[in-house]
Amino acid sequence: MPEHHIHHPIASRWFSYFCLASSMSLVGAYVALSKPLVATLPVFLLAWLRFGIAAIAMLPWLRKPANEPVLTPSTRKLLFLESFLGNFLFSICMLFGVSMTSAVSAGVIMASIPAMVALLSWVFLKERVGLRVWLAAAFGALGMALLSLSKNELKIEPVSGPEANYPHNPWLGNLLVFAAVVCEAAYAVIGKKLTGALSPKRISALINLWGLVLVTPLGAYVAWSFNFAAVPVSSWVLLVFYALAASMWTVWLWMTGLRHVPAAQAGVFTVMLPIATALVGVAVLGEPLHAAEIWAFACAMVGVLLATLPSRQSPTKA
DSSP states (O other): OOOOOOOSHHHHHHHHHHHHHHHHHHHHHHHHHHHHHHTTSOHHHHHHHHHHHHHHHTGGGGSOOTTOOOOOHHHHHHHHHHHIIIIIIHHHHHHHHHHHSOHHHHHHHGGGHHHHHHHHHHHHSOOOOOHHHHHHHHHHHHHHHHHHTOTTTTSOOOOOGGGGGSOOOHHHHHHHHHHHHHHHHHHHHHHHHHTTTSOHHHHHHHHHHHHHHHHHHHHHHHHHTOOGGGSOHHHHHHHHHHHHIIIIIHHHHHHHHHTSSOHHHHGGGGGHHHHHHHHHHHHTSOOOOOHHHHHHHHHHHHHHHHHHSOOSSSOOOO
């Protein structure tokens, strides 16, 4: 798909919104679907295979366009941080997190992403953040507290496969998912800076390559003694979808949308992530949705509204 611009401003803005919403919906879906993958493949091996499959698929995207300026030291540093936080740490925290908690719980916690994006935009992009964002963060924290104190979350569920090596520890799992939230918010903010220098395809390919480099030592170590023949065909099919969605499609969609939307406004669309995660957890994985989780999700959604709805006193800015 060629990376030409849609020239009409309104069409361009709506296309950007579509890309951002689609990206976060895909992220939410693969976060939930990574739970059965973690039950079959060790986390570091799963991450290594993800980056490796995507690197092969994105080989043509690595080629430097003729009109692209030489990478500056600042841009190289941002590319590394984008991959380290948004690819490497996000994947490790998320995969370990969902192995210890439920996909529905992960969805509730990830509802705090818009508020976190706004906070980081305030710190690093110097965007003004008002009282509502602080209230949004408080509601997100309340949602996580309700979730962690839920009796349903404290029940031990029997697991098998590689996931059995990870304790069912909702507190630690939820904390790791929240760490992934911070990484995802940093990814959104850094990505806004990168889109001014590189095309979405180049960003996608370069940060995936960094992710592959970072996880290769751990992945290769686990692969040395792993029985690949024991992995069912269905898991390999899901792995390919996970790799392409996580490293290729979602990154390209997000970076394409960011080119015409401010970082804080783009954070609105991260609400699609927890919604998609929770829906897939309930509809596909058959996870129950308890009253405490519904209340926690409601608190998180209040936080999202506070962080993302436009103020009455100020017009919407482009």
